[in-house]
Amino acid sequence: MRNEFPDLPFVLFTGKGSEEIASEAISKGVTEYLQKGGSTEQYEVLANRIEQAVARHRAERQVARGFRAIETAHDGISLLDNNGRFIYINDAYADITGYDRKELIGEHWETLYPDDEVERVHEEMLPEARDDEWTGRTVYVRKDSSLVTVDHRLSYTKDDALVCTISDISETKQVREELSLKEQAMDAAPIGITIGDTDGADNPLIYANGGFVDLTGYPREEIIGQDCRFLQGEETREPPVAEMREAINNAEPVTIELRNYRKDGEMFWNRVSIAPIFDEDGEPDYFVGFQQDVTEEREIQERHEEWVEMMQGFGQLLSHDLQTPLDVIQGRIELTQETSEVTHLEDAQEALDRVEELIGDVADVMQTGELVSDEEYVDVGKLTKEVWQTLDVGDASIKIADEIPDVYADELALKRLLENLLGNSLEHGEEDILVRVGRLDDEPGFYVEDNGPGIPENERTDVFVPGFTTKESGTGFGMASVAQIVAAHGWRIRVQDGINGGARFEIFEIKGT
Known part of the structure; x- marks a missing residue:
């Protein structure tokens, strides 16, 4: 570990120890060596040693960072003893004065001053630095005898060492301008x-x-x-x-x-x-x-995902809704072929008209991004009669109440809803199928109910989940289509018991009825 992490604190906490193990551990660079004892007090000692090791490591690291900062600083930094001789200078100080670092170590500060500046240092600069700090400008004599004007700062440490910081005025201005530009750029960043x-x-x-x-x-x-x-x-x-x-x-x-x-x-x-x-x-x-x-980006992304999900679901549900008129068309064509009676094609034409309506519905959804777009007051009873006439009802019968209120809806979407509800009653019923459509007594809305096998209470929520079906040949998308159209209008739907235990679908919270 020491090869990879030479300074990381390492405490050896061993169950069995000896002088030989301790000696070897110390020689290999452990921070602390501690042997387990017979009581839990040794764990408190361990915790204390760890805290001390970590604190010492952090302090050493801070000192090392500080020293690296001094070494790499743009400003020249030097340290002089109480006799005025250099005991440390960094690279920047050497560059500004033109000397090698080792050439100045041990030399007196007077080496760097013109004769007419020495008295000023003794009389003004050092006394002020002793009281607190002296700052100003001075002229240095470089090694090549040229002069350089520097911004100068002097102060004393507690142990009477003199700290001297200098910066070349021309270089200082350039560095400050560069740093100022970077700070301004960072602070003005959007x-x-x-x-x-x-x-x-x-x-x-x-x-x-x-x-x-x-x-x-x-x-x-x-x-x-x-x-x-x-x-x-x-x-x-x-x-x-x-x-x-x-x-x-x-x-x-x-x-x-x-x-x-x-x-x-x-x-x-x-x-x-x-x-x-x-x-x-x-x-x-x-x-x-x-x-x-990126809140706006996330909202756009989420709306896009919702749109894709809606279109995928809409495609599946529409495919289901198209199946009914296509079945009618196919059946009427087969009857025409078998009997040569073209009157069957009239029913096929009605089914084709319905397919055309559904295709137009698709176009509206693709254009507007909404399942419900063109809303108006629709006569539910009249529309139910129209839908019933397009279905293969056999011997089934329907009773439509006269008092059903008009509802504010997209007529094509409402037509698809009724097709699915009525088709569901026909699909699950057996003999003497009866369907009733009427208004709700206690709130605005209407119902579609039948005398079929009904829907168990534990399945009344699942019935609206895409793909859920109780018939082997079912697609499970009819009721999901109903739920989607109800939600698109802002309505709600619930399942109750219908005629003689059959199924009853109630559409409620309909506004504008």
Whole structure:
């Protein structure tokens, strides 16, 4: 493990130990060696050692990060002892002064100043730095004797070491302009941008741009120090959160979409992309996140999926509804062929007219995206009589009440509904089939009932599910078509007991009757 993770804390907690094992473990780089004891107190010791090891590792990592930041800083940084001699300089300091780092170590600061500036350092700069801090501009003499003007900052540490920070004015201006442009670009970006620090628990945010403020409704002061989980809420699903958490734990980029909540409680779909920023050792230093409101995209996608699902279901149901007139056509053609009596073709013509109506219905649905479009007041009793005359009713009889109210409906869709309900009674009935159609007594609506075998209570909900049928030759789409047309009108349907235990379908909550 040490070959791959040389600095990771490793506690060896062993049941059997010896000086030899302890010596070998220490030589191989364990952080702590601890032998199990006969009581549970040793587990408290173990927990304490783990906490100490983790805290020490994090502190060392923070120091290492700080040192790397100093080493790679654009500004020149140096450290001088209480005698004024250099004990440390970074690369930028050496570049600005023109010296190699080792050439300045041990040298006095006066090496870098023109003679007329030395007195100013002693009389003004160092005393102010001793009190608090001195900032200003000075002139340095580079190794090649050329002069360079620098922005200069001096301060003392608690142990009396002098910290000196310098930056070349020309380079500083260029760097500041570059950084300013990047910050302006990030803050003006039309999407949310955040930066999380890996050193804190749960990667607290240390930066949030204006886009993130606008997206979430939270002010910056309420964002900084938080982790992005504060946007999650009741409808936030766990799978995308778990996927994001795993990617962060593995320091891998990830893009997910999840439900988040603004400060005012409004839910929105957030497309979150997170990518790690690595340090020189390949360790994740920060995580940059990009957030985008994709609520409208999701709604369009969901509407598209609903449309596809509706059209698929509509195609199946329409195929079922077309079967009845096609059966009539085929039967009449066969009778014509057998008897040579062309009068049978008159019934076939009526069925063809019905097919034409259904095809027109398809065209309307495809054009408008709605099963119900052209609504008007329709005489249910009259339409029921027309439908009954197109069906192969045999010896069956029908009673249509006179007081059925007109309903505001798409006539073609309502015609399909009646065809299915009446056809269902004819299909499931046996002898002396009786169908009645009338108005509901207690609320606006109408019913279609028969004296057939009826529908058991435990199947009265399933009967409207596409594909559900109690007959071997049935398609299971007749009642699904009825339910779809009822829902498209905004009505409701329920199944009750009909004539002598038969089936009764009640269409209710019909407005405008």
